[in-house]
């Protein structure tokens with residue numbers, strides 16, 4: 001399985017620019033690179049059409065995907081309109097592409113679910129990268145960079161992470177692959193202990209910070225955990 005992830009614009013082509021100067025090309029690359037990482041962690045060959053801030057012509061993006069037998073092509077953009085109040089998320093597929101539309105539906109649904117912006121739905125256009133790719137292709141417009149509120153969101157790493165999760169989950173759902181949360185903190189914790197650890201490190205319980213999960217517990221750590229547990233029910 002080979003998926004080409006296409007961060008829109010790059011280099012001298014900034015794409016749309018937000019009211020405070022945020023450049024579309026940078027947001028597209030940030031989202032695309034992380035989506036690629038997540039797909040790879042799920043065993044999918046994910047390849048970026050540009051790895052850095054360089055200019056790659058649309059024809060070359062399409063050509064590499066076509067020549068390398070890509071199964072799917074996913075172009076990542078942020079939207080822009082003359083109206084500063086334009087808002088929401090939309091995903092494009094090529095007209096009459098059944099698989100492209102199905103993929104667009106899955107990504108649009110999952111992305112809106114994660115980031116919570118207005119759902120503008122799946123639309124069909126003959127954009128260059130949708131028209132000239134041989135495989136099912138979609139183009140995602142995460143949010144409106146020209147809208148001051150959405151530009152602010154696009155500067156927020158937490159929001160971008162949600163967008164990454166949303167797009168990745170959508171692709172995986174379409175492929176019938178179960179999404180596995182990649183929480184590095186959990187790496188050393190045995191699977192049977194994860195629920196309990198999640199509860200104990202939760203802000204509400206706050207029994208432990210979760211560090212040294214495999215180490216024997218000292219008296220002072222044990223007493224602290226018991227003390228916090230006691231306080232949990234005596235607030």
Ligand SMILES: [Zn+2]
Nearest residue numbers: 008015077078
């Ligand atoms: Zn764009």
